[in-house]
Amino acid sequence: MATKPLTTEQKQALALFRKRLGGVSKEKHERLKHQVTLRKAIRDFLARQPATIPEIASALARPADEVLWQVMGMKKYGRVREAGDSGWYARYGLIERETEAAAGEV
Amino acid sequence: MIALKTLNRRTDALVVGGGIAGLQAALDLADQGFKALIVERQPSIGGHMIALSKVFPTLDCASCITTPKMSAAVHHPKIELLVNTEVQSLESTGAGQRATVTRQPTYVDNDKCIGCRLCEYACEVEYPDPFEQGLGALRAIAIPFANAIPQVAVLNPAYCTTCGLCARACPTGAIDYTQEAVTFTIDAGAVILATGFSLNSLNLKPQFHAAQSRNIISPLTMERLLAPHAPYGRVLRPSDGKIPQSIAFIHCAGSRDQTLGVPYCSRVCCMYFIKQAMLLSGALPLADLTLYYIDIRAFGKGYEQFYQNARAMGINFVRGKVLRIEPLADGDLLVHVEATEAAEHCYRKVRHDLVVLAQGMVPPSGGPALVPVRRATDGFFDLPEATDPSGTNLPGVFAAGTAAGPKDIVDTITDAGAAAMAAGRYLQRRRRENSAPVGEAGTRRRVHLEPTMDAVGAN
Ligand SMILES: Cc1cc2nc3c(=O)[nH]c(=O)nc-3n(C[C@H](O)[C@H](O)[C@H](O)COP(=O)(O)OP(=O)(O)OC[C@H]3O[C@@H](n4cnc5c(N)ncnc54)[C@H](O)[C@@H]3O)c2cc1C
Numbered sequence: 001m002a003t004k005p006l007t008t009e010q011k012q013a014l015a016l017f018r019k020r021l022g023g024v025s026k027e028k029h030e031r032l033k034h035q036v037t038l039r040k041a042i043r044d045f046l047a048r049q050p051a052t053i054p055e056i057a058s059a060l061a062r063p064a065d066e067v068l069w070q071v072m073g074m075k076k077y078g079r080v081r082e083a084g085d086s087g088w089y090a091r092y093g094l095i096e097r098e099t100e101a102a103a104g105e106v
Numbered sequence: 107m108i109a110l111k112t113l114n115r116r117t118d119a120l121v122v123g124g125g126i127a128g129l130q131a132a133l134d135l136a137d138q139g140f141k142a143l144i145v146e147r148q149p150s151i152g153g154h155m156i157a158l159s160k161v162f163p164t165l166d167c168a169s170c171i172t173t174p175k176m177s178a179a180v181h182h183p184k185i186e187l188l189v190n191t192e193v194q195s196l197e198s199t200g201a202g203q204r205a206t207v208t209r210q211p212t213y214v215d216n217d218k219c220i221g222c223r224l225c226e227y228a229c230e231v232e233y234p235d236p237f238e239q240g241l242g243a244l245r246a247i248a249i250p251f252a253n254a255i256p257q258v259a260v261l262n263p264a265y266c267t268t269c270g271l272c273a274r275a276c277p278t279g280a281i282d283y284t285q286e287a288v289t290f291t292i293d294a295g296a297v298i299l300a301t302g303f304s305l306n307s308l309n310l311k312p313q314f315h316a317a318q319s320r321n322i323i324s325p326l327t328m329e330r331l332l333a334p335h336a337p338y339g340r341v342l343r344p345s346d347g348k349i350p351q352s353i354a355f356i357h358c359a360g361s362r363d364q365t366l367g368v369p370y371c372s373r374v375c376c377m378y379f380i381k382q383a384m385l386l387s388g389a390l391p392l393a394d395l396t397l398y399y400i401d402i403r404a405f406g407k408g409y410e411q412f413y414q415n416a417r418a419m420g421i422n423f424v425r426g427k428v429l430r431i432e433p434l435a436d437g438d439l440l441v442h443v444e445a446t447e448a449a450e451h452c453y454r455k456v457r458h459d460l461v462v463l464a465q466g467m468v469p470p471s472g473g474p475a476l477v478p479v480r481r482a483t484d485g486f487f488d489l490p491e492a493t494d495p496s497g498t499n500l501p502g503v504f505a506a507g508t509a510a511g512p513k514d515i516v517d518t519i520t521d522a523g524a525a526a527m528a529a530g531r532y533l534q535r536r537r538r539e540n541s542a543p544v545g546e547a548g549t550r551r552r553v554h555l556e557p558t559m560d561a562v563g564a565n
């Protein structure tokens with residue numbers, strides 16, 4: 001994705017914005033870190049074979065509702081697709097991507 | 107918060123709320139030649155209707171019939187729209203009504219944003235999407251939903267980590283971190299309150315244990331599961347992604363109950379449950395669908411036939427009272443019901459994958475008091491005169507749609523047309539009074555009936 005460096009004015013505006021928010025809380029950082037780590041684990045697991053939500057949840061020892069929410073975020077932003085059903089559950093697989101230039105890299 | 111006098115405005119009619127009632131009222135007023143200003147507190151107009159899947163009794167796609175109205179309102183030369191803006195208070199000035207409103211910052215310059223979503227794709231933070239009732243994910247800067255109007259990005263400061271990636275990605279320099287909340291006033295000849303409704307809590311009945319199960323859901327959540335752009339892409343239950351095979355609908359779970367403070371009927375739940383069951387029988391042909399009801403209120407045109415069609419389709423209707431819902435370890439739910447359709451009442455326990463509760467329709471929460479408009483005992487705006495079905499206790503202030511009590515879309519639209527007509531008549535009468543020669547007692551009052559909607563500057 002084409003990005004450009006921030007201008008001095010934008011940097012100043014961002015610093016002011018951060019100050020107005022009272023800084024960025026530890027909780028926000030932890031949340032993002034957790035999202036990035038869990039999604040990487042999900043990607044690594046799905047790289048082996050498509051799986052259902054309960055299969056991913058049990059392999060990663062995370063609650064199934066949380067895994068479902070993360071997988072749906074990955075699906076919305078183009079990292080995961082449905083790959084058929086297994087019993088009463090859908091299976092999800094990784095989308096093969098030639099470049100990382102397409103949307104949503106989380 | 108800053109008060110910006112330069113944003114102060116005047117208009118013929120102020121419409122508070124951009125749901126279907128507000129949109130219809132504004133369109134009807136604008137088509138009569140009046141200038142209408144819609145103030146909507148969400149980032150998009152459309153209200154509840156834009157989030158519905160299909161609508162009873164026609165089963166038309168909700169977004170297909172709402173989007174043209176949204177678009178017509180936003181493109182009408184006599185309608186101005188302010189989103190992310192909430193009416194805080196209303197006062198009579200003698201010449202009309204003055205509303206004090208607050209516009210929340212979106213950190214995006216709407217005049218520069220082209221809706222390309224590059225900021226959204228660059229952002230790394232995701233949070234539960236409010237439009238999808240938390241089922242899906244939304245990025246900290248994003249277009250609120252696919253058919254939102256206006257199609258501009260909104261940054262949520264509660265989740266933003268101030269990384270600056272959005273500003274680096276935006277091709278038009280639209281990201282504006284310097285925005286702040288601003289308060290200003292709107293002077294209007296007439297006001298239409300179309301502030302709509304909200305649903306009461308899922309947790310009102312402790313015996314239903316909704317707080318303990320992700321699979322006891324709101325009817326709005328079911329609407330999103332069934333919607334064309336569904337957050338899961340299909341109907342799945344939220345606890346583990348299972349394709350549900352047995353779904354229960356519990357009527358009157360937040361209405362018709364003195365102990366909940368909602369003694370009245372919410373009027374639309376019977377019908378939207380029948381609609382949802384019909385749609386599910388198409389989406390999940392093998393699923394067992396059961397509606398637990400006290401009595402079915404199918405009052406509108408074509409509604410009884412709609413209900414009979416659902417019965418003929420094999421949807422189960424069980425008359426009775428649900429006593430308790432027991433969440434089980436595997437995510438299923440055991441519904442304890444006293445069925446009353448047989449001569450002898452019988453107590454049953456039925457296992458379901460997913461349960462939907464018909465929450466009660468109540469006045470919108472967290473909203474302003476909107477004093478001094480009087481409320482009825484149910485909390486909705488009071489319409490004291492039977493012969494004036496949109497008039498509130500304040501001259502020149504009218505209520506439309508569910509702001510005055512629960513109703514379906516057809517009645518909401520009829521109501522909005524009536525409110526627009528009443529407001530138009532009121533504005534014309536004031537215009538005549540204003541242009542009439544000054545009476546003996548010099549009673550002619552100055553009213554702003556041909557004002558400009560351009561910023562009027564410090565006044
Ligand atoms: C689950 C469910 C399914 C339904 N299905 C159907 C159906 O199939 N068919 C049918 O006929 N009806 C259906 N209905 C009913 C239908 O949703 C309503 O009749 C209709 O949406 C009411 O529109 P409204 O404009 O009155 O209110 P709303 O849609 O609630 O709009 C009110 C707007 O006002 C805004 N607002 C509130 N306060 C302020 C303020 N102070 N300042 C600025 N803005 C403010 C809100 O943000 C909102 O956008 C359903 C309802 C539910 C709950």
Ligand code: SF4
Nearest residue numbers: 219220222223225276
């Ligand atoms: S803010 Fe910029 S990047 Fe985001 S949608 Fe608007 S124009 Fe595109």
